[in-house]
Amino acid sequence: MSNLPQFDAARAVQIAQQALQIEAAALTGLGPRLGEAFAAAVQAVLACSGRVAVMGMGKSGHVGRKIAATLSSTGTPALFVHPAEASHGDLGMVTQQDVVLALSNSGESDELNAVLPVLKRLGVVIIAMTGRAESSLARHASIVLDSAVAEEACPLNLAPTASTTAQMALGDALAVALLDARGFRAEDFARSHPGGALGRKLLTHxxxxxxxxxxxxxxxxxxxxxxxxxxxxxxxxxxxxxxxxxxxxxxxxxxxxxxxxxxxxxxxxxxxxxxxxxxxxxxxxxxxxxxxxxxxxxxxxxxxxxxxxxxxxxxxxxxxxxxxxxxxx
Known part of the structure; x- marks a missing residue:
């Protein structure tokens, strides 16, 4: 016999609406905080002769994979490097010509922080995307992007929800700012999407x-x-x-x-x-x-x-x- 409480449809809708309102507020709050640090991040990536190595653990890692994919498809070569695997050889994927974009809401991810000193010795620019400006990640970083949110959409304020939405949106903002700065065009987008509908429309004569x-x-x-x-x-x-x-x-x-x-x-x-x-x-x-x-x-x-x-x-x-x-x- 199930121990689940009786389903309350009205409450489910109410909770969902609250979650969307919290996440919308989190995104609205990002805009005013974009300033010199964001511009410096864009400049650092533009000056990079290598790739953007995106890192993150857990949910931040999932968001990081998406950011790396978005950057790559909009004219900024990028790859995702798993911090735990980086400690066991994958850090060799990062070179002095690269820029590292490190994601951690708390800024205290053990696996990520373990490789930060090595990256600093390598001389790469580290861009931190974190919700805590005084965190270990922020202290190691060359540039800090503030992705803090007032609360998570989770009713328990535990599961990464609004914070990962903020990371995703901030990554998109970085990608489109870079796209614009590079003069990236629809034709360029099509060349990296030859199998997609846009690619067929813009590449087929x-x-x-x-x-x-x-x-x-x-x-x-x-x-x-x-x-x-x-x-x-x-x-x-x-x-x-x-x-x-x-x-x-x-x-x-x-x-x-x-x-x-x-x-x-x-x-x-x-x-x-x-x-x-x-x-x-x-x-x-x-x-x-x-x-x-x-x-x-x-x-x-x-x-x-x-x-x-x-x-x-x-x-x-x-x-x-x-x-x-x-x-x-």
């Missing part, structure tokens, strides 16, 4: 996805309607591209155009490609971003764009299905 060569359904303006339809069916793009003798785009004929002609009851066999095509179809350059092709299709309510060079010669075609397969949209 039209020439990477377009159909070209024999895959394109080309016809001349004089091509009979029935022959044009055979070319459309054979290439499976749902269009016929009308080009002149120099392969310059003259127009396009689509499946939708065919349906409209059938509805009108015209004698299709007597028509030529030039008589039924739409002149001046939508085109773009091969070096354009595939995401731009998606935007053009959405704005024009079309499913395919022709790719041409500066002289309007046909280079390829890109369809909405190509973009979907590449996960650009």
């Amino acid at each position: 039209v020439h990477d996805l377009m159909r070209s060569g024999e895959a394109l359904p080309r016809v001349s303006p004089a091509t009979p309607f029935t022959e044009m339809m055979r070319e459309m069916s054979a290439k499976g793009l749902g269009v016929a591209i009308v080009v002149d003798a120099e392969d310059r785009v003259q127009g396009i004929f689509t499946d939708g155009d065919l349906r409209r002609l059938v509805e009108k009851g015209q004698d299709l066999r007597a028509l030529s490609a030039g008589e039924v095509m739409h002149a001046n179809p939508r085109t773009m350059r091969a070096d354009a971003l595939a995401a731009d092709a998606a935007s053009l299709m959405e704005a024009a309510r079309i499913t395919l764009v022709l790719v041409v060079d500066a002289g309007q010669q046909l280079l390829g075609a890109i369809s909405i299905n190509d973009l979907m397969r590449a996960k650009v949209i």
